[in-house]
Amino acid sequence: MPTLHWLTREEDLRAASRVPFRLLEEARDLSAGEPDSENILIQGDNLEALKALLPFYAGQVKCIYIDPPYNTRSAFEHYDDNLEHSKWLAMMWPRLELLRELLAEDGSIWVSIDDNEVHYLKVLMDEVFGRSNFLTSFIWKKSYGGGAKAKWFVGLHEEVLCFTKDMSKFPEMFLPPDPGIVRKYYKFRDEKFADRGPYRLQPLATTSMDDRPNLRYPIVLRNGEEIWPEKQWQWSRERSHRALTDGDLVISSRKGKKVVSYKQYLRDERGEERQRKPQTIIEGHYTQHGTYESMRLFGLQNKFSFPKPEGLVSYILEATTKLGDLVLDSFLGSGTTAAVAHKMGRRWIGVEMGEHAVTHCVPRLNKVIEGEPGGISKSVGWQGGGGFRFYRLGPPVFDAEGRIQRDIRFPVLAAHLWFSETDRAWNGADGSPFLGLHDGRAYGLLYNGILGDKRPGSGNVLTRATLGAIREKVAQAHPGFVRDNPDYLLTIYAEQSRLTPSTLEQAGITFKQTPYDVKVRM
Ligand SMILES: C[S@@+](CC[C@H](N)C(=O)[O-])C[C@H]1O[C@@H](n2cnc3c(N)ncnc32)[C@H](O)[C@@H]1O
Incomplete structure (x- = not known):
């Protein structure tokens, strides 16, 4: 190109x-x-x-x-x-x-x-x-x-x-609708359909559509009088009949000829304005x-x-x-x-x-x-x-070496990790170590003592207990997914892991260490 x-x-x-x-x-x-x-x-x-x-x-x-x-x-x-x-x-x-x-x-x-x-x-x-x-x-x-x-x-x-x-x-x-058009043409009001706002009158007869013999029929008034279109009507016989019975057709005289118009309301049947x-x-x-x-x-x-x-x-x-x-x-x-x-x-x-x-x-x-x-x-x-x-x-969220700044709050780091992993905006809940599910993989973050334990080397460390807490959150948020995929993949960011590499592998967990594995997305 x-x-x-x-x-x-x-x-x-x-x-x-x-x-x-x-x-x-x-x-x-x-x-x-x-x-x-x-x-x-x-x-x-x-x-x-x-x-x-x-x-x-x-x-x-x-x-x-x-x-x-x-x-x-x-x-x-x-x-x-x-x-x-x-x-x-x-x-x-x-x-x-x-x-x-x-x-x-x-x-x-x-x-x-x-x-x-x-x-x-x-x-x-x-x-x-x-x-x-x-x-x-x-x-x-x-x-x-x-x-x-x-x-x-x-x-x-x-x-x-x-x-x-x-x-x-x-x-x-x-x-x-254009307010000018509304002011100029939608001049009538109907008690019956007050909620549909004002209406304008539109001719029911048309000369511009293709010739359709089934649209050429008489509209029969209550006194038996029949009105025929010059060429044809726009609507089917049934629809016109229903409109006549419902009071939605207006009959007027122009140059000695009867003219049939229908009421076009500003709002349609669902109450939405014509656009x-x-x-x-x-x-x-x-x-x-x-x-x-x-x-x-x-x-x-x-x-x-x-x-x-x-x-x-x-x-x-x-x-x-x-x-x-x-x-x-x-x-x-x-x-x-x-x-x-x-x-x-x-x-x-x-x-x-x-x-x-x-x-x-x-x-x-x-x-x-x-x-x-x-x-x-x-x-x-x-x-x-x-x-x-x-x-x-x-x-900046990350220093010149790409490390997270010390006092970054949990939701800010969560959003950055989520974005770098998924390319999507994070709109998960603050206060949970489970960040979300993307392409069949769950993401977790242990940071700032998110589970209530802020002791150094404790609440931000991946252990059986903290893993259990993350899994519980995943199950609460996506019960159907967990039921159908009991061995789902999980990426967890934390300060340290106390689980052995083989346990991690068996459990389908990718462990990433904060701050070292936190990559700034370019
Ligand atoms: C044409 S004016 C916009 C007027 C606006 N549509 C209004 O109705 O008031 C352009 C604005 O862009 C701002 N601007 C220019 N470069 C910018 C930048 N790099 N970052 C943020 N604002 C910028 C200018 O200060 C200026 O206020």
Whole structure:
């Protein structure tokens, strides 16, 4: 496959694996609202922050939206946007690699970009995500018009490149009905189906479908009057009859002829709103809206330079995520993606290296928790609630020789070991030496006296007793698996083993010694 070359390419290809895994340290004074809302704001360089997230979130993120610096040669008030072209590519490559690892199998990544780098970015993303996973490049119409001073043309759009992690697993996309269409056409209400919201009238007759003689029949009214279609009806005789009896057909007169319409409700029988497909030109959410939203949040003096309008981000999240899904933006700017995800009931992770993580993102998200009414709040009925934790990057998890730092907590080491063994995020329970089951093998960790015995050379040592305790946890968590595979394989990390090599072999146990056998995954 043809690839893009730039000066430091070879080095940049290794950059993501060279970045150390760092701890994330919470700054409690900046966290807000309900601490268990599972929303995370990180201040720091996203290369290190994304790496720190991997053991906990690899393969978990449903939608990534990023709006990286476009390399427009400008110095904005809050960040610089003037990197030498190769440096921009060098900056993007390792970050895209890590973002890909964080994406769920059925997830997607959307990247805002403009003419300065869009074509190079497409080639980079082809290589990182695979050409076959390219979904489309959306045109975002960013302004209504204007540009009287433009020399050659009036630039009205930017692009949003969209790749899936795996096209074969990417689900269909839908959007709720367009509010403009709802206002204009869904004007009627029916007492009988109040829970299905308003309805519009649609003609039952059609002239555009193939000729189907069985769809040509009379609709017989209660007084015996027969109404025939010009060509044919859209529905079968039985369906039309049922709709007529149920009061779902409306008969009116047009130019002296009887016309039959059916009621199309805003919500279907299951109470779900009728949906539409996203179009490749995104309109109606302009830069001006973003600036106005920022001004309302931070005042004229403090507004952020060119934040994205909330409507644009909600369009993307609406099409690609459901309630509770995890959304990530690693170039968070003034916090738009986090604010939108929060209001839409999605979990979110935001990363921003600038001081505006504190001066803009934190106050904005505090306002969101309090129920601020701007942006998409009205359209999603946002009332406030939830919370987030604020983190900064801490020291590396492993020292220069690859040894675990002394004071690493159990869940952090557990997540790293699990990730290095399985390539997956760890979401096991803190407080148990059994980390999880993967590909028919169970994993255990004896560390920090997890079984309640912190004496040196005791609770962190593999003995018959500690092995029994781990096996008991495996059986509790997966009784069916243990019943069907009584001789299952087990990898155990511990300080020492008192079991002989032949006992270990007979019991199907791979013993790995902490800290020596703990390998940092590159
Ligand atoms: C175009 S702005 C994003 C604006 C955002 N979409 C909004 O609506 O406010 C890009 C942001 O990426 C941040 N950024 C650039 N490089 C970064 C890095 N390596 N790590 C974290 N943030 C970075 C900049 O500080 C800037 O705030």
